[in-house]
Amino acid sequence: MAAEELTRFTIAELAPRLQRREVSPVEVTQAHLERIARENDRLRAYLTVLPERALAAARRAEAEIARGQYRGPLHGIPVAVKDLFAIRGVRMTCGSQILAQHVAQQQATVVQRLEDAGAVLLGTLNLHEFAWGATSINPHYGTPCNPWDPTRLPGGSSGGSAVATRAGLAMATLGTDTGGSVRIPAALCGVVGLKPTYGRVSRHGVFPLCWSLDHPGPLTRSVTDAALVLQAIAGHDPADPTTRRLPVPDYAGALRGEVRGLRLGVPRPFFFEQLDEQVARAVEAALAVLRELGVTCVDLDLPLMRDVPGASLAIMVTEAYAVHEAWLRTRPQDYGADVRLRLALGSTVLGAHYLKAQRFRALLCQEVGEALRRVDALATPTTLLPAPRLDEPVVRLGGSEVVVAANLARFTRPFNLTGLPALSLPCGFSNEGLPIGLQLAGRPFDEATILRLAYAYEQHTSWHRRWPATALGSRGGAA
Amino acid sequence: MAESPVTLETLRQLAALAGLPFGDAELAELVPQAAALLAELHRLEALDLAAVEPALRFACLPGEGDGG
Numbered sequence: 001m002a003a004e005e006l007t008r009f010t011i012a013e014l015a016p017r018l019q020r021r022e023v024s025p026v027e028v029t030q031a032h033l034e035r036i037a038r039e040n041d042r043l044r045a046y047l048t049v050l051p052e053r054a055l056a057a058a059r060r061a062e063a064e065i066a067r068g069q070y071r072g073p074l075h076g077i078p079v080a081v082k083d084l085f086a087i088r089g090v091r092m093t094c095g096s097q098i099l100a101q102h103v104a105q106q107q108a109t110v111v112q113r114l115e116d117a118g119a120v121l122l123g124t125l126n127l128h129e130f131a132w133g134a135t136s137i138n139p140h141y142g143t144p145c146n147p148w149d150p151t152r153l154p155g156g157s158s159g160g161s162a163v164a165t166r167a168g169l170a171m172a173t174l175g176t177d178t179g180g181s182v183r184i185p186a187a188l189c190g191v192v193g194l195k196p197t198y199g200r201v202s203r204h205g206v207f208p209l210c211w212s213l214d215h216p217g218p219l220t221r222s223v224t225d226a227a228l229v230l231q232a233i234a235g236h237d238p239a240d241p242t243t244r245r246l247p248v249p250d251y252a253g254a255l256r257g258e259v260r261g262l263r264l265g266v267p268r269p270f271f272f273e274q275l276d277e278q279v280a281r282a283v284e285a286a287l288a289v290l291r292e293l294g295v296t297c298v299d300l301d302l303p304l305m306r307d308v309p310g311a312s313l314a315i316m317v318t319e320a321y322a323v324h325e326a327w328l329r330t331r332p333q334d335y336g337a338d339v340r341l342r343l344a345l346g347s348t349v350l351g352a353h354y355l356k357a358q359r360f361r362a363l364l365c366q367e368v369g370e371a372l373r374r375v376d377a378l379a380t381p382t383t384l385l386p387a388p389r390l391d392e393p394v395v396r397l398g399g400s401e402v403v404v405a406a407n408l409a410r411f412t413r414p415f416n417l418t419g420l421p422a423l424s425l426p427c428g429f430s431n432e433g434l435p436i437g438l439q440l441a442g443r444p445f446d447e448a449t450i451l452r453l454a455y456a457y458e459q460h461t462s463w464h465r466r467w468p469a470t471a472l473g474s475r476g477g478a479a
Numbered sequence: 480m481a482e483s484p485v486t487l488e489t490l491r492q493l494a495a496l497a498g499l500p501f502g503d504a505e506l507a508e509l510v511p512q513a514a515a516l517l518a519e520l521h522r523l524e525a526l527d528l529a530a531v532e533p534a535l536r537f538a539c540l541p542g543e544g545d546g547g
C-alpha cells in the first residue's frame with residue numbers, strides 16, 4: 001500500500017489491519033511523519049512534531065502486536081493533541097509567546113490514557129492563543145490553514161486539531177471546548193468533534209481557559225472514531241475532582257442501536273434565526289434524513305438561550321482573568337492584541353456579576369433539563385455560517401451585520417454552560433465547497449445516544465468521506 | 480436608553496486598582512465591550528433568580544463530593 005494511502009483511513013478501518021499485521025504501526029507513523037514534513041509549513045497544524053518519540057512508540061506497538069498483546073483499536077494509531085495538553089518533557093506553548101519555552105513537567109491524564117491504549121503521539125497542535133478565540137488566528141505561530149480553502153478560517157480554538165485530522169496529518173486529535181472550541185473547527189473543517197459531558201473526561205494536565213466550562217474532547221474523521229477515542233479517555237480521574245465516578249459505557253458497541261422511535265428536539269427560536277441559507281438548508285436536509293430513519297423531530301422553544309452569550313462571557317472572562325492575572329500585570333505586551341483585550345475585560349466584572357451568571361447557569365440547566373425529559377436529544381446547526389473568509393471579520397446575515405469572531409460560538413456555548421454532551425458532524429457542503437456542521441446535544445453523561453444518532457445519520461450520507469483537494473494533491477472528492 | 484456607566488475613566492480606575500499597565504488607547508477599545516457585557520448582565524435581572532443557587536459546588540474534603 002502506498003504511504004500516502006495510509007494517512008487516509010479512519011481508525012475503525014485501519015485498526016483491524018494493524019491487528020492482523022497487514023500493516024505495521026511503524027509504516028503508518030512514518031507515512032504521517034512524511035506527510036507532516038511535506039505539508040505542515042503550508043497548513044500550520046503542528047507546533048511541535050515528535051518524530052523520535054512517535055517512531056519509538058510505533059516500534060513498541062509493532063512488537064506488542066507481533067507478540068499477540070493487542071491493546072485495542074487505538075493500538076499503533078497516530079494521534080496528536082492541542083498544544084495545551086501536557087506531555088511530560090515536551091514543549092507546551094498554549095499557542096502563546098508567554099509559554100514559548102515552557103516544557104511540561106507532568107502528563108495530562110488523557111495523554112496518558114491515549115498512550116496506555118497504544119496510540120502513537122505525533123506532536124502538539126496549533127490553536128488560538130491560550131485557547132481563547134473561535135478563529136485560531138494566531139499572531140505568534142501563524143493561523144492553521146483550512147484545508148478546504150486557504151482563504152477561510154479553520155475555526156477555533158482547536159484549529160490545528162481540526163486541520164490535522166481533515167488533512168491527513170493525524171488519524172485523530174484532541175482539542176478542548178470552552179465555548180465550542182472542538183465543535184466549531186470540526187464544523188468548519190468537515191470532521192466530527194465531540195464535547196463530552198462536563199465531568200466525563202479529565203482536565204488534569206490541560207492548561208485551563210475557564211475551569212468550569214473547559215471540556216477536552218476528540219476530533220475524528222468518523223463518528224465511530226469519536227466513540228473509540230472517547231472510550232480511551234473517558235472516566236473518573238482522582239487528579240480531577242470534577243470527574244464523576246460513573247461507569248463508562250461501550251460507546252462503539254452502542255452505535256448500532258436502533259434510532260427508530262427516538263425523539264429529537266429542534267429548538268427553532270434562537271438556533272435557527274439569522275442563519276446562513278445554505279446552513280439552514282443542509283441542517284433541514286439532515287433532519288429529513290433522521291426522520292426517514294424513524295426519528296421524531298419535535299420543535300421546541302428554549303427562551304433562556306437569548307441570555308446565554310452575556311452569562312457565558314461573564315464566566316469566561318472572570319475565570320480566565322484569574323488564570324492570567326499575574327502575566328497580564330507583568331507581561332501584557334507578550335499577548336496578542338485580541339486575547340489581551342479579552343483578558344482585560346475580566347477586570348471589569350464584579351464578583352456579584354459572576355455569581356449572577358452562575359445562577360443563570362443553574363436556571364438554564366433546569367430549562368434544558370426539562371426539555372430533555374420530553375426528547376432524547378437536541379439538534380441545531382453547529383455554526384451560523386460555513387467557514388468565513390480570513391479577511392472578512394463582519395458578514396451580513398439575515399439583513400444584519402454579524403461580527404464573525406463574536407458569533408461563531410453562538411450555538412455551541414449553551415452546551416458548555418449546561419455541561420451537556422454535544423457533537424458536530426458534517427451534514428453538507430456549501431456552493432463554495434465548504435463543510436457544514438450539524439450539532440447534536442444529549443442528556444448528561446448520555447454521549448452514547450448522540451453518537452448513535454450521529455452514526456445512523458453518517459451511515460446514510462457520505463459527507464464525512466469527502467477529502468479536500470489540498471489533502472489529495474491536485475484532486476478532491478470522495479475517498 | 481440610559482447612558483452606560485462604563486467610561487474611559489471608569490476603566491482607568493479599574494485598571495489602576497487591578498495593577499494593569501494598560502494605556503488609554505487600549506482601554507478606549509475596551510469601553511464598548513465592557514459596556515455591552517454589563518448591559519447583558521443587567522438583562523439577567525429580569526429573570527427570577529431569587530430561589531436559584533449559583534452552579535457551584537463545594538466539598539469539605541477532596542473526594543467528598545459526588546465527583547470525587
